[in-house]
Amino acid sequence: MSPAKLYVGAKLREIRTRLGLTQKDFAAKLAVSLPYLNQMENNNRPVSTAVVLGLAQEFGVDVTELRAGDAERLVSDMREALADPVFVDATPPLADLRLAASNAPALARAFLDLHRAYRQTHERLASLDEALGQDRRAAPSPWEEVRDFFHYCDNYIDAVDRAAERFAGQATGDLASHTETVLAAMGITLRLEAGQGVRAYDPATRVLTLSPRAAPETQRFQLLHQYALLGQAQLIEATLDLARFQSDTSREIARIGMANYFAGAVLMPYTRFASAARETRHDLERLSIQFGASIEQVAHRLSTLQRPGAKGIPFFFARVDQAGTVTKRHSATRLQFARFGGACPLWNVHQAFETPTRFLRQLAETPDGMRYVIIARDVSKSGGAWGTPTRRFAISLGCEVKHAADLVYADGLDLDRDSAFQPIGISCRICDRAQCHQRAVPPLERHLVVDPNRRGTLPYEIGR
Incomplete structure (x- = not known):
C-alpha cells in the first residue's frame, strides 16, 4: 500500500512565515523551484519526502508538525x-x-x-x-476563548513548560520546602489556616494562606501556583500578550490557566516525567506516587507531552461532572468533545461515578473508524470536614489503539476482536450510527424514515 499523500499547505506557509522567509528564499533553501513551492503551499501538490527532509535538516522543524x-x-x-x-x-x-x-x-x-x-x-x-x-x-465567552487557546496550542506552552522544568531542577530537596524558601526570600509569609478556601493571598500583607484540610498534593500545587503568579509574572504576561485575548476577563482566566500549567509542569518536569511515563507504561497510580501528584494531575500532564522533538503518546483527557458536563478537555488525538449538547452516553466516563477509586477500561470505536483504549476513574474531592460538600468529578484518558503496547491498562484486552470495541460518538447530532440504543436526537446529515405502523428501538429509522 502506498503511503498517504501529505497536503499541508497552510502548515507549510505557517512555518515559512515563522522563519521570516519569502517564497523565493524558502524555495532556494529547500532546493525546489518557486512554482513547485507555490503549488505545495496552495495544496495543489503534496509535500514531497525531499521537502520533509529539507525542513528537518535545514530548519530543524519537527516533522510531526506536518501532521493534519x-x-x-x-x-x-x-x-x-x-x-x-x-x-x-x-x-x-x-x-x-x-x-x-x-x-x-x-x-x-x-x-x-x-x-x-x-x-x-x-x-x-x-x-x-x-x-x-x-x-x-x-x-466569545471568555471561558471558551481561553479553552480554545490551549486547545489549538496542543495544550503545550513551550516557554512556560521549560521555565517550570528549570525551577524543578533547582530544588535540592523537598519541592514544597524549596518553594516555601523561594517565596520567603520574596517576602511572602506562609500560613496554614482553615476558613479562607484552598488558597488565599493578600498582596498588602504578602501573606499566603493555605487550607490545612487540603490534601498534601493540593497544598503543593497551590504553593507552586502562587509562586508562578508572583515569581514568573513577567513570563506569563509576555505569553498572554502573544495570545491577544479579546477581553480582560479572558486574560485573567488565562493567567490562572498559565499558573496552573506552570505548577503542574514543576511537579512533573517534562523530561523526567516523560521518561517515567514510558518506564511505567503510563501507570497513573505509580506516577502519582513517584511525583507526589493527584491522579487527575497526572492524567492531565500526560495530555500535555507535546514538546517538539520529544513528544509522548497523543492522549485525550477530559473531566466531567455528574450531569455529564465536560469541565476540562483536551485532545491530541482525532477524538474531540461535544461543545453543544450532551456527550455520548456510551462513553465509560459516565459509569465511573458508580465505582469510586476503580479504573474502568474501554475499547471504543468512533464513527470515523478510529479505535481507542480509554480509561476512566472517579476523582471526587472531599471538602475535608464533616458537613462540607463533596465535589464529584470523573476523568477520562485515552489514546489510539496502536499505542496499546505502551499502556499498562491495555494488558489482557482482546484488541484483535472487532466486537470488543464499543461504538461511541461525539454527540448524537453529528453521529451517523443508524443502530444505537442510546440515541437522543436524530443525526442532521441523514434523512429519517417514519412509519407509524412500526416501532423499533427508536420511533424512526435513519436512512442513507
Missing part, C-alpha cells in the same frame, strides 16, 4: 457547529469542510468565532433576566 492534527480538529469543530439546528438545511459535505480546514484555516476559525457569537447572543436573548439592560454585543 489542526485540520482534523477544525473539521470536527465545524461539524459540531454545523449540527446547530440553525444550519439544518445548509450542511456542507464533509469533503468541503476538509478542504476549508486545509486551505483556509483562518476562515474556518472565523466561522467558528461567528457561530460562537451567534450562540451567545441567542442564549442571552432567550433569558430575559440576562438580556434586559445588558450589553447585547456578541462576543
